[in-house]
Amino acid sequence: MHEYFGKKSFDRTFEKLLNRLINSYLHNVTDIDFEYDFKVKSRYGRDDEYYNWIIEINTDTPILRTFTYNDEYKKKKNVDGFHHSILNSEIKDLLSNMGINITSFGNSVGIKFMNLE
Numbered sequence: 001m002h003e004y005f006g007k008k009s010f011d012r013t014f015e016k017l018l019n020r021l022i023n024s025y026l027h028n029v030t031d032i033d034f035e036y037d038f039k040v041k042s043r044y045g046r047d048d049e050y051y052n053w054i055i056e057i058n059t060d061t062p063i064l065r066t067f068t069y070n071d072e073y074k075k076k077k078n079v080d081g082f083h084h085s086i087l088n089s090e091i092k093d094l095l096s097n098m099g100i101n102i103t104s105f106g107n108s109v110g111i112k113f114m115n116l117e
Helices: 008-029 071-077 086-097
Strands: 039-044 053-058 066-068 081-083 109-113
Touching: 008 039, 008 086, 086 109
Parallel strands: 053 109
Antiparallel strands: 039 053, 066 081
16 A cells, blocks of 8 residues: 555545545535535655554635535435544545555554645
């Protein structure tokens, strides 16, 4: 796994997928009428961080701490909304779908949103 992280080619590829999939997810389940322009930087974790590898996600538009589901999804799930940390699991699933097996490394990949509102 480590051969991917910290390389601009990985960051660009992951950034494109992240923008397409997360924005699509948010448009399907929330009433957000804009798209985030995510910027991705992967790096090795520092000594004071819990994870071996960090994926930093930044955007000009602040990422909401909580999202409100649209009316259709509220009725279907009987829930009002979700915390932004739900996106972490979606992002980790995206890594798995790219063929990067993060589960074999335990809890070694951290997702860090840089611009939370």
